[in-house]
Amino acid sequence: MAQSPTFYIFHGDDSISRGEALAKMRAAMGDDGDLNISEFDGAETTVAELLAAAKSYPFLAEKRLVIVKGLISHLTRRGAGQTGKAASEQLIAALPGLPEYARLVLVENETLSEKNRVLNATKPLNNGYIAKFEAPQNLTGWIIKRARDEYGAAITPQAAGAIASVVSNDLRRADNELFKLVCYVDGENPISEEDVAALTPYVPEANVFEMVDALATGDGKRALQLIHQSLRDNPRDPGFALFSMIVRQFRLLLMAKDHLNRAGGSGAKAIARELRVHAYVAGKLNAQARAFSLEQLDAILKRLQRYDQDMKTGRIEPRLALDLLVSSLAR
Numbered sequence: 001m002a003q004s005p006t007f008y009i010f011h012g013d014d015s016i017s018r019g020e021a022l023a024k025m026r027a028a029m030g031d032d033g034d035l036n037i038s039e040f041d042g043a044e045t046t047v048a049e050l051l052a053a054a055k056s057y058p059f060l061a062e063k064r065l066v067i068v069k070g071l072i073s074h075l076t077r078r079g080a081g082q083t084g085k086a087a088s089e090q091l092i093a094a095l096p097g098l099p100e101y102a103r104l105v106l107v108e109n110e111t112l113s114e115k116n117r118v119l120n121a122t123k124p125l126n127n128g129y130i131a132k133f134e135a136p137q138n139l140t141g142w143i144i145k146r147a148r149d150e151y152g153a154a155i156t157p158q159a160a161g162a163i164a165s166v167v168s169n170d171l172r173r174a175d176n177e178l179f180k181l182v183c184y185v186d187g188e189n190p191i192s193e194e195d196v197a198a199l200t201p202y203v204p205e206a207n208v209f210e211m212v213d214a215l216a217t218g219d220g221k222r223a224l225q226l227i228h229q230s231l232r233d234n235p236r237d238p239g240f241a242l243f244s245m246i247v248r249q250f251r252l253l254l255m256a257k258d259h260l261n262r263a264g265g266s267g268a269k270a271i272a273r274e275l276r277v278h279a280y281v282a283g284k285l286n287a288q289a290r291a292f293s294l295e296q297l298d299a300i301l302k303r304l305q306r307y308d309q310d311m312k313t314g315r316i317e318p319r320l321a322l323d324l325l326v327s328s329l330a331r
Contacts, residue, residue: 003100003126003127004100005103005127005128005129006095006098006099006100006102006103006104006127006128007095007098007102007103007104007105007106007122007125007127007128007129008025008103008104008105008106008128008129008130008131009072009105009106009108009112009118009119009122009128009129009130009131010022010105010106010107010108010131010133011072011107011108011109011110011111011112011119011130011131011132011133012108012110012111012131012132012133012134012135013109013110013111013133013134013135014133014134014135014136014171015109015133015171015172016146016171016172016175017133018107018133021131021133022067022105022107025065025103025105026065028063029061029063029065030061033061033065035059035060035061036058036059036061036063036064036065037065037066037067038050038053038064038065038066038067039066039067039068039069040053040066040067040068040069040071041068041069041070042068042069042070042071042072042073042074042075042106043070043071043074045068045071046087047071047075047087047090047091047094048090050066050068050071050104051091051094053066054066054098054099054102054103054104055098055099055102057101058101062101063101063102063103064101064102064103065103065105066102066103066104066105067105067107068104068105068106068107069107069108069109070107070108070109071091071106072106072108072112072116072118072119073108073110073112075087075088075091075118076088076116076117076118085117088117088118091118092117092118092121092122095122095125095127095128096125096127098127111132111134135169135171139164139167139169139171139174140157140160140161140164140279140280141160142171142174143155143160143163143164143174143178144157144160146174146175146178147160147178147182147191151178151179151182152187153182153185153187153190153191154190154191155178155181155190155191156190156191156192156193158192158193158280159181159190159191159192159193159195159196161278161279161280161283162193162196162197162280163177163178163181163196164278164280165278165280165281177196177199178191180199181195181196181199184198184199208226208230208242208245208246208249209249209284209288210222210226211223211226211227211246211326212249212250212253212288213288214226215326215329216288216291216292217291220326220327220329223326223329224323224326227242227322227323227326230242231319238317238318238319239317239318239319239321239322240311240318242318242322243304243307243308243311243318243321243322246304246322246325247301247304247308250297250300250301250304251301252275252277252281252285253285253288253289253292253297254294254297254298254301255274255275256271256275256282256285256286256288256289257289257292257293257294257297258294259271259274259275260286260289260290261294267286268282268283268285268286269282271285271286300329303325303328304325307321307324307325
């Protein structure tokens with residue numbers, strides 16, 4: 001029977017999968033696990049201390065679990081010098097001789113370089129297990145799969161894209177938003193983009209998207225409703241933050257329109273690549289830019305610049321500037 005690993009290296013920026021792997025190891029320790037689990041901050045402990053903990057005989061159990069976070073990156077960081085090198089060599093030399101009951105887990109939040117001395121030295125050892133947890137390239141697809149596999153829920157691609165567009169590749173935040181939405185719909189229907197807008201910090205940006213849609217169709221009343229709703233939902237913002245989001249949206253629309261004119265009507269994927277925006281945002285830009293001419297967008301941005309100058313010099317309040325903007329554009 002093959003020997004179970006006595007040391008593990010978990011590294012990479014997928015904090016969700018990495019955390020779940022750790023949780024499974026904790027659960028495997030049983031009811032008295034807390035008596036045999038030790039945790040260390042790699043920047044504040046010595047190799048001798050964590051080795052002593054790993055070699056301590058378990059109390060009324062079969063295994064001793066020792067979790068150390070950030071040790072390898074701390075020892076091999078630039079500037080660690082001879083002290084870091086000596087400690088790294090001490091760790092490497094001790095790992096093959098860990099007792100069978102030891103479970104030493106070295107956790108790193110980032111992906112270690114293939115040239116990392118500790119990683120390279122431990123790869124050939126037959127009593128170790130190395131796992132790389134890398135964040136997904138397609139966050140929208142990850143959210144859809146996570147909803148299905150982890151929560152047994154369905155989410156539309158538009159809703160998943162909306163979440164992905166605002167979490168900045170933060171898997172933990174994406175999972176938190178997803179969990180709230182799963183509880184919110186409670187299996188009655190797939191999570192929709194409307195659910196996301198109702199329950200997440202995506203609301204202000206969603207309102208800007210919808211406001212531009214309303215302006216494109218001349219529905220000034222709806223555009224004003226959305227602006228006032230955003231201001232009510234964010235009472236600390238007198239209007240400056242919302243105004244800046246509107247300016248950003250029209251600037252992106254101008255660039256998207258220019259790209260569409262130059263590229264002969266190429267779609268959202270090309271806009272995402274050209275403007276370096278999330279695919280979901282690019283889809284919105286692709287649709288909205290077609291509702292305006294290049295001359296209209298240029299005129300809108302010039303108007304926004306005038307309002308911005310008047311706001312900064314105190315000649316007009318942000319809320320009034322927003323009302324005037326919508327009124328002029330709706331006409």
